[in-house]
Amino acid sequence: xxxxxxxxxxxIFFFVAPxxxxxLVPWWMTRWQVRYPDYAVPLVQVAGAAIALLGTLFxxxxxxxxALKGLGTPAPIFPPKHLVVDGLYRYVRNPMYVGVVSAIxxxxxxxxxxxxxxxxxxxxxxxALFVVGYEEPTLREMFGAEYEEFCKNxxxxxxxxxPWRGGSVTTQH
Numbered sequence: 001x002x003x004x005x006x007x008x009x010x011x012i013f014f015f016v017a018p019x020x021x022x023x024l025v026p027w028w029m030t031r032w033q034v035r036y037p038d039y040a041v042p043l044v045q046v047a048g049a050a051i052a053l054l055g056t057l058f059x060x061x062x063x064x065x066x067a068l069k070g071l072g073t074p075a076p077i078f079p080p081k082h083l084v085v086d087g088l089y090r091y092v093r094n095p096m097y098v099g100v101v102s103a104i105x106x107x108x109x110x111x112x113x114x115x116x117x118x119x120x121x122x123x124x125x126x127x128a129l130f131v132v133g134y135e136e137p138t139l140r141e142m143f144g145a146e147y148e149e150f151c152k153n154x155x156x157x158x159x160x161x162x163p164w165r166g167g168s169v170t171t172q173h
Contacts, residue, residue, distance in 0.1 A: 001079070002071050009073040010063045017074075018059050018096065020101040021123060029119065030111045039112035048109025055102030061087055062096045073156045076138075083143045085150055090163035097127040131156065 026032075034040045041052060065087050066073055070080025088095035104120035107113070139147045152163045 003068070006037050006073055007072050007079070009075060009078045009087070010067040012062050013075040013145075014059070018100050018103075020067075022059075022100045022107075023054070023118065026104055026107045026116055026140070029116050030107070030113050032107075032111065034111045034112050036114075039114075044159075045112070047113075048106045050106070052103045052106025052110060055099040055104075055106055056096045058088055058102065062089075062099065065089070067140075068144040076134075079142070083139070083150065084145050085146075085154075085164075087150030087167055090166075091154070091159040093150065093154045094127070094131060095132070097124070098157065098159075101126050128157070 062084075065072065065084050068078055069086065070082050070084045070090075072078050072080030092098055101120055101124045104116060104123065108116035108120060136151075150164075154160060
């Protein structure tokens with residue numbers, strides 16, 4: 001029953017938070033059109049599309065892991081029961097936030113939108129403050145030594161080149 005609730009909760013939260021931040025707001029800001037064609041460089045736009053797609057895939061994978069392995073959601077009201085340390089979490093501690101910011105920066109490149117790039121930077125700063133002020137202390141309290149070991153081995157924002165193998169962490173989230 002918890003797994004079904006986690007899946008449904010994660011789907012709902014996906015549309016409430018990341019879809020709004022990385023989909024609706026960028027659409028509202030750009031209407032997904034190039035407004036400054038002098039700044040649009042086709043190769044950069046293609047790279048932006050690839051970055052946006054990669055960010056979206058990060059999000060989907062991370063949300064699925066929260067529901068299926070962590071037995072919870074990214075939403076603080078229904079947190080995971082287990083610490084997730086596999087998949088993209090072997091490379092970076094915050095793949096959801098990295099995914100959202102990547103999707104936004106990718107769209108900024110696609111649509112040659114300086115305002116969207118500024119929005120992405122501001123959102124990244126907000127995420128960083130939230131992680132340091134709320135998420136990390138909460139996870140330390142919930143998962144103790146497991147989370148401490150995870151933090152010692154996996155960086156928060158910039159991925160490792162090789163996957164962390166998990167050390168002595170025994171549960172997955």
